[in-house]
Amino acid sequence: MADSNFIDYVKFCSRSGAGGAGSLHFRREKHVPKGGPDGGDGGRGGHIILRGNAQHWTLLHLKYKKHVIAEAGKGGEGGRRTGADGKDIILDVPLGTVAKDAETGEKRFEITEDGQEVILTKGGRGGLGNHHFKSATNQAPHFAQPGEEGIEEWIILELKLLADVGLVGFPNAGKSTLLSSISAAKPEIGDYPFTTLVPNLGVVGYRDDKSFVMADIPGIIEGAAEGKGLGIRFLRHIERNSILLFLIPADAESIAEQYKILLGELEKYNPELLDKKRLLAISKSDMLDDELMAEMTHELPKGIPSIFISSVAQKNLDKLKDMIWQAIQEG
Structure with missing residues (x-):
């Protein structure tokens, strides 16, 4: 997805x-000079409908x-003909x-299923024709109902990416590199903050032709929940991911502190995010030997499955996929 083509708002x-207006009409035939009311009803106004389309990944076509x-x-007609x-x-989204x-x-x-249709703005009801108003005391009603006005309103559509795994990390943590290493996605990669300006999706192939979808979300910085940096515009994409994969580089000053900050930003934005299953991957770990990894393991956050990986050296990527797949299956 090119920067200019990914529109999520x-x-x-x-x-x-x-x-349509109901008809004011009386039956007139050659041998029935004074027929009764037979005005038909007006037709319903058109709805604005949203329809889920699995082939769309962006709101660009609505920009x-x-x-x-x-x-x-249309208005009703005589002979009780409805307009x-x-x-x-119908807007595909x-x-x-x-x-x-x-x-x-x-x-x-929310639209979450392919083909799901929901009325966004309801059309006005058609007016009733005069035949509805005939009574014992009023055999020839000279009035019909006007049609109901349509509704005019301003609407916002926001896209929350649907993915199995959301990558969470500071800018330059190696999220784009990981996604490009284990999927066919080709995100922009560079050694500077905020290379990723739009979310990227990648389908990750797994054993026996299985697969899962991973989303590379633009990096979080401290204060993102208040709108700093790229802000909450991208935090909302994490809400739809069933698993959060925290990615912290091995050369971080404190892995535990970075994890704590990332967790804090998610909690400030939406406390329910902390209920999601979490995994931790220490990226750029090709520079570490076994002894150093053993030492660092004691400093890692408790209660979260973790693994040392290197996207460049292809280190432990299959094991990472095993961890993710197991977490998905556990739901």
Whole structure:
């Protein structure tokens, strides 16, 4: 995904169609000069609908849609003929898309399944024709119901990536290098902070044609939950990952301290993230010998499975995949 092509946030005006007016009509035939009311109902206004599409990975195709307007319903006709419904507008979105009210920030719903359809903005109801209002005391009602107005509202769509494993670490921890080493993904890699400016997804092949999806999330810095650096824009992508793989380089001043800071940022953003299964990989460990790794093991955070790896030297990458697969199966 190129930087310019990955769009995970769009805002647009969603306007559903107005309902058609009910018909004010009386039956008129050659031998029935004073027939009763037979005005038909108006058609429903068009809905704005979101539909999950597993082939979409970004909201790029909606970036320039500032106004989405559905068709109005047609008016009813004589002979109790109902007007045609307004045409719905269906917007395909990636799985993991969250719809919010732009004014209140209130979350409406999430799209998580391929083919799932949810009405975003409901079309107005069609008005009732005059035949509905006939009664014993009013045999010839001279009124019909107007159609209901459509709804106009500003909507925000946010994408939360759906992946099995989310990579969590400071900038330059080696997340992109790991992803490129164990999957077909080709993220931009460089020896400087914030090389990764957009999330990257990679499908990691495992034994017997099995696979899992790994997401390389842009690096977290202290204060990310308050919006520093790349901020919470990318923290939301971690919410959808079932497993969090913490990646800390072997040359870090204190692995335990870095882990504590990363955990703190996730907790400030969303405490529920701490309920997810966690794994720890010490990257760039090709520089370590067995004796040094044994010493460092005593300083690692307690209660989290850990492993020393090197993406460049392909060290322990198969063992890491075994750890991840086991964690996925344990759910």
